[in-house]
Amino acid sequence: MATQNSSLLFGSVLLVLFFLCSLEDTFGTAQYHNVQLSSLLPSSTCSPSTKGPNKKTSLKVVHKHGPCSQTKQEEPNAPTHIDILLQDQSRVNSIHSRLSSTGGGGDVKKLDSTTLPAKSGSSIGSGNYIVVVGLGTPRNDLSLIFDTGSDLTWTQCEPCARSCYKQKEPILDPSKSTTYSNITCTNSLCSRLSSATGNTPKCAATTSTCIYGIQYGDSSFSIGYVAKETLTLPPNGVVPNYLFGCGQDNQGLFGGAAGLLGLGRNAISFVQQTALKYNKIFSYCLPATASSTGYLSFGGGASNSVKYTSFSDISQGSSFYGIEIVGITVGGNKLSIPSSVFSSSGSIIDSGTVITRLTPGAYGPLRTAFRRAMSKYPAVSGLSILDTCYDLSGYKSFEIPKISFLFGGGVSVDLASSGIVYAVSAKQVCLGFAANEDAGDVTIFGNVQQKTLEIVYDVGGGRVGFGSAGCH
Numbered sequence: 001m002a003t004q005n006s007s008l009l010f011g012s013v014l015l016v017l018f019f020l021c022s023l024e025d026t027f028g029t030a031q032y033h034n035v036q037l038s039s040l041l042p043s044s045t046c047s048p049s050t051k052g053p054n055k056k057t058s059l060k061v062v063h064k065h066g067p068c069s070q071t072k073q074e075e076p077n078a079p080t081h082i083d084i085l086l087q088d089q090s091r092v093n094s095i096h097s098r099l100s101s102t103g104g105g106g107d108v109k110k111l112d113s114t115t116l117p118a119k120s121g122s123s124i125g126s127g128n129y130i131v132v133v134g135l136g137t138p139r140n141d142l143s144l145i146f147d148t149g150s151d152l153t154w155t156q157c158e159p160c161a162r163s164c165y166k167q168k169e170p171i172l173d174p175s176k177s178t179t180y181s182n183i184t185c186t187n188s189l190c191s192r193l194s195s196a197t198g199n200t201p202k203c204a205a206t207t208s209t210c211i212y213g214i215q216y217g218d219s220s221f222s223i224g225y226v227a228k229e230t231l232t233l234p235p236n237g238v239v240p241n242y243l244f245g246c247g248q249d250n251q252g253l254f255g256g257a258a259g260l261l262g263l264g265r266n267a268i269s270f271v272q273q274t275a276l277k278y279n280k281i282f283s284y285c286l287p288a289t290a291s292s293t294g295y296l297s298f299g300g301g302a303s304n305s306v307k308y309t310s311f312s313d314i315s316q317g318s319s320f321y322g323i324e325i326v327g328i329t330v331g332g333n334k335l336s337i338p339s340s341v342f343s344s345s346g347s348i349i350d351s352g353t354v355i356t357r358l359t360p361g362a363y364g365p366l367r368t369a370f371r372r373a374m375s376k377y378p379a380v381s382g383l384s385i386l387d388t389c390y391d392l393s394g395y396k397s398f399e400i401p402k403i404s405f406l407f408g409g410g411v412s413v414d415l416a417s418s419g420i421v422y423a424v425s426a427k428q429v430c431l432g433f434a435a436n437e438d439a440g441d442v443t444i445f446g447n448v449q450q451k452t453l454e455i456v457y458d459v460g461g462g463r464v465g466f467g468s469a470g471c472h
């Protein structure tokens, strides 16, 4: 009986939604999203997105801590929202110092030392979304965090000479693979590690194997041998001699993932290593909640609706993808923010930063306009870096103003409702943006704002594209 009632209710909700949508299409004037509270909160079971690109090489993307993640059961103490936002601030701090420092890496200590140099600016946080790739022959399937803000791909490796944290899948054992080979210190690939990791590589005393070290903003790190191995992207993409880090000393908040897939802009990233195969093009869609899935795919073939804006040069030789943000609209009205506010800080797009960071001169007007539009809902206290929150537990559905980002070249991108608010709980639904402390700190377009968008990185073409409803 109850089920019948709820499916009836569900049916009529759908009808009403359909009606609203068609109204919106006809007049094109709706400046609000009508949001079901349930659409913002993850459920306890995974319901994979059925949408996806029609491409050969496409991996399923899941959130590190959601019910769709295979790594989840390895992590009984999943982080709270406060933990996630604190870790996010560590990543942002290290991005800021990395982009403002004049370069010059630290030194990788010996494998038997416990820490990497905590040189400010030499590290970035590690991100939140996971894909499964194959490594070795025979192939081992490994869950890796994918990160557009760093270049080196690495995974924990046997014999874990110093330390491996607990991971979901068996740890890669090079001695069982027929395609593994070490890189020596005299190989020119070894010296490329400096710019990719921010640390000068070291040399193993007797065997002369190249040793990398990389540290992330949340004080996670990996140290190990630089090696080549066959990488397999399901279902049938094979990349022989893929340069990666075979981690012998690994610690940190990787949530059961085996390591990291580096999709940054620099020399040894996945994008650069597979340039001939995938033409330096990849795209992804991040799901609306942790109980759905998105995708990460390689090679061309984006939807026709994708609109492109040029990458900007953010910092010579950095891993980050610079973009040009020129304005923001809230509820159809362009905020009056001088364009110098955006141009003086510069902007990047990052898959690993959670909350978009705006300069104070842009965040202030955004918050004011959002608060005005939300004035009928009860305000509650903020959480960590989020300062504009509402108790929406009394509402089945509610309205939030539409927000669009304007990029260089006249490209306007409408954010999904899941890209506007960050739902801590029904009692605390917050504006999903935060201000940088310093007006000169780089603006970061983070992964909450990217949710459900089809985002195409055409690295060879020097442009990034945005399409709507790439996944749900």
Ligand SMILES: *[C@@H]1O[C@H](CO)[C@@H](O)[C@H](O)[C@H]1NC(C)=O
Pocket (backbone or CB within 6 Å): 174, 180, 181, 182, 204, 207, 208, 209, 225
């Ligand atoms: C790779 O180098 C390490 C460190 O020198 C060594 O222990 C390991 O046996 C080497 N592996 C292969 C397959 O040569």
